[in-house]
Amino acid sequence: MTSPLPTEPVPSQFSAGPRPAQGPAADEGLARRLRALACTAPLHDLDARKANLAGEYGVYAMAEVALAAIDLVTLHMDFDTGADHDQIVARLLPRVAAQAPGRPAAEHERVARWVLENLINVGSVDRGFRAVYGTFGTDGVYRRRDYDFKLIEEVPGDGGSVYLRTTDEAVNVLVGALDTDVTSAQIAAEVKLEVLISRGRLADAQLAAEQARYRTVQYAETLRRTLEATRRNVRAVDWLRTVPDMIDEALDHVADRYRHENAILTNIRKARDEADTGGDPKTAEHKRRAAELVDIVKDCIRRHTQLQSRLLEAGPLFRAEQDRQAFARPAARAGLDLYGQLVAPLLPLPVADAGRVTDAYFAHGTGLRAPAAVRVGDLVDLLLTPPVERAHLGAEMPEPDLVATPDDSRFSEKQLASARELLTLEPDAPRRLSGLLAEARRRDRGGELAHLIVLLAVHAASPPVGTAYRQGEERLLFAVDDGTPLDDEDFGGADLIVGTALLDAAAMATARTEAA
Incomplete structure (x- = not known):
């Protein structure tokens, strides 16, 4: 039997203790690659979400169309202006049509517009994308950071037009580099x-x-x-x-x-x-x-x-x-702090005092009213134009198309009357829910009367006393749980005690009189 070899000290890089984080330079390289990966995520997401479109769009390579859209916008934008939205869609159509030549042209245009709008991220608040990645700081602590970026953005042009421009991140996606x-x-x-x-x-x-x-x-x-x-x-x-x-x-x-x-x-x-x-x-x-x-x-x-x-x-x-900017004239007067100067001082005041202030404010704050005729010629035309005859009853109202609403109630009027009859109890003779269910099944064999009794009993567990007082009702159905379980083949829970309480009519009359 051979003797054991002498043990040697384990090198530090293989020790069981935690390894220190890499230096800032190495981690910055990782962060740049993570940001580069984040810029390509919206393109991959297009292929993942094309299944949500109404129709068979699996044949289209959405990421390929997106790269072509970024390419077209980059090459068609100028220093002062950008690319036209409709022009980019028109130039995308041949590439989309080549992927599915048998599909209609309307579908090709829908795919092109859908890809372009998703690159702009239409529907979000700031029309941008966000990715989260982690880096190690100089102190070796791992921290998560947000990376906000855009691929194609809309910029205003002359005459109210809107142009498309690609961002640095989009160009970096196109050439395969970042920062x-x-x-x-x-x-x-x-x-x-x-x-x-x-x-x-x-x-x-x-x-x-x-x-x-x-x-x-x-x-x-x-x-x-x-x-x-x-x-x-x-x-x-x-x-x-x-x-x-x-x-x-x-x-x-x-x-x-x-x-x-x-x-x-x-x-x-x-x-x-x-x-x-x-x-x-x-x-x-x-x-x-x-x-x-x-x-x-x-x-x-x-x-x-x-x-x-x-x-x-x-x-x-x-x-x-x-x-x-240095010699621009300052504003002639400061703006009004609507909350601090108007709303906050008025809140503690009575309505009569506050009304005078608000009337004066809105009378002066609505601005000038432009006259109907600002020239003599307009005034003459206005005076000489005969009045337009108007119909006495106004314009004819269209006849509405009324559709009868189908009666989809679960319970019939007969079942509701039977349930009310069962739950009309004497004030000094409450009953168990189990007994009410047994009698309901005898009256309505195979029907839904028992289910209706359960619903009314559960509703009576929290009776609307205040509403009954205001409406002048003399009786009120209530249900109390005394801890007895319900032994029933269809329903579970507590075997409630269901009864009727008499309301104080004199107190109700006094309350209505005081309210009046």
Whole structure:
């Protein structure tokens, strides 16, 4: 028999004690992945909830339609405006129809609108989504945090119109990243695009070009929100350091991208022009990809041109808003605190005194009344227009369609009369509920009279004495539980003592006289 091996100390990482939480950097990476997962949850939820739609919608891939909707809104929105709701639905219809070509066009439109409205989250209070995730703080304590985000939001436009705009979270869902630095992501995407083009992998290059365009849209969206916050309150934005640094970095970024994108555009055109189809399907596909890349990169250049013009206008806009908000005239008079200045002082006062105050307030608070005729010509037309003859009895009322209500009562009038007769007891001769049930079954064999007796007896367990006094009744049915169980084949509970109590008629008359 071999001797046991000498024991060695167990390493600390395998000890039975609790392991300390990871550092803040590692936990921040986990939190970013959890937020990325939360942004995709509304898309997965569409496929889970499509079974609730009235009809057979299992054939549609709702998450695929949602990604296409986010893509369309992102590419159709501009710096100042967004995408049109009906236009996005119209462009979604071919993709929806391709999933179920045999279904009617009305169903395709309903699916497209349903997906778009769920991405906007129509029906919620703030039209946003919320996810809960947990992180470890610097003290090692686990805390739950709320992550509020939106995918597509509605923004007002000129003339009362409403546009659709995608948020940063939606763009991040589209390109597969979250909380990525815009500048570094744009540079990496375009370097990747240049390498793919130089190697002739135009299919992968098209995907990289589309991702670069999404990052450009996201960069412009960041600047637009900054300028909107400045228009609302110039003090809410750090125009001393943060925004000027961001504008300088963005201008340098745009200048670099111009040189980079023009070089890429030259290489793509060269690849497109040198591709000789010669009947080869692969070469034809290569040339088609190159033509599509030309359009995408030209769109990126157009967006960078627009971004540069907005960046150059940011400084003058800040100075104009600073002058407008700093030198704006204050309000001529303070607003009225309706509760503190009117309601609270009036509550302790009598009605007569409070009425004079409220009459004076509403007489002056209703505002001016516009006259019926503000010009002499209107007054002449009003005086010379003959009065319209009106019918003496008014407009003819439509004849209502009356439908007889079916009698669905469980108990008949005969059963109700029999029950009242059974429960008409002498004041000095109460009876048990079990005896009343036995007599009810003898009178109404196989009927519902026994059930009606039980209901009336249970109702009498809490008799409405006050109501009986006010209505002038002289008798009142009551039921008392003395602890005796009910031995019955159909009902359980207590074998109540049911009786009749006489009410004091003189006291009732006195009460009615005092009330009068």
